[in-house]
Amino acid sequence: MPPIAIPGGFVPNCFISGQSLPMSESPIFAKLYDLLRWLLPATTKYSREYRFSLALPTQENAFSLQKHLVAAAKLHNSRDRAVHLQQADIELTLLRYKVRLARTATTTRTTGTTMSGSGLPNLSLKGLPEM
16 A cells, blocks of 8 residues: 655654655655554554553553654755654654553553453564664
8 A cells, every 4th residue: 555645744853865755755744654554453453441541541542642753744844854853753652652652551450360461452562664
């Protein structure tokens, strides 16, 4: 499936034979689109117990990552671009932690028993690129 087109968007400093790549053809935006297509349906399957504590913050991190990457691509000031890329890196790190937590979640109840994967979907990262 081709990546979603972003009208008028070009990624500066991303050159192939001397031309800037449009955002729709940049590998980072294509991979991010694939990640969002996988992540949103997966997080809607979380149980009620994890819906607001894990699913919603995971979605917010993913959209914040997208926002910072688009902002960095649109800005021409290298200092401002660096700030957005640092924020995108932070959001990606937080997103990794939350996806890992969702995949291997263990919840200790007040009874002291540990339940592996309680109420969480089996999140398969198969087919997604390495983060």
